[in-house]
Amino acid sequence: MLRRYIIERDIPTVGSFERDQLRAASAQSNGVLDKLAPDIQWVESFVAADKTFCVYLAKDEDMIRKHAEMSGFPATKITEVRKMIDPTTARPD
Numbered sequence: 723m724l725r726r727y728i729i730e731r732d733i734p735t736v737g738s739f740e741r742d743q744l745r746a747a748s749a750q751s752n753g754v755l756d757k758l759a760p761d762i763q764w765v766e767s768f769v770a771a772d773k774t775f776c777v778y779l780a781k782d783e784d785m786i787r788k789h790a791e792m793s794g795f796p797a798t799k800i801t802e803v804r805k806m807i808d809p810t811t812a813r814p815d
Contacts, residue, residue: 727803
């Protein structure tokens with residue numbers, strides 16, 4: 723079973739990357755993901771000024787680190803998601 727992780731990546735100036743640069747980074751990541759499948763999946767990423775926050779499904783933290791090493795994108799901080807909530811969580815059962 724794959725677990726959900728948030729990966730914080732420190733990447734200077736990533737927020738100012740042009741679309742082509744982001745496309746190239748995505749392609750680089752996807753190439754590594756293809757090699758590591760089915761033990762890791764990229765769900766989505768949020769780009770800030772100097773970092774990205776990526777949501778991944780993975781077998782374990784070691785798989786996240788392996789992807790980071792092979793892709794060249796740092797995994798500055800890895801946090802496993804234990805539970806998820808959203809506005810509907812407030813509704814009674």
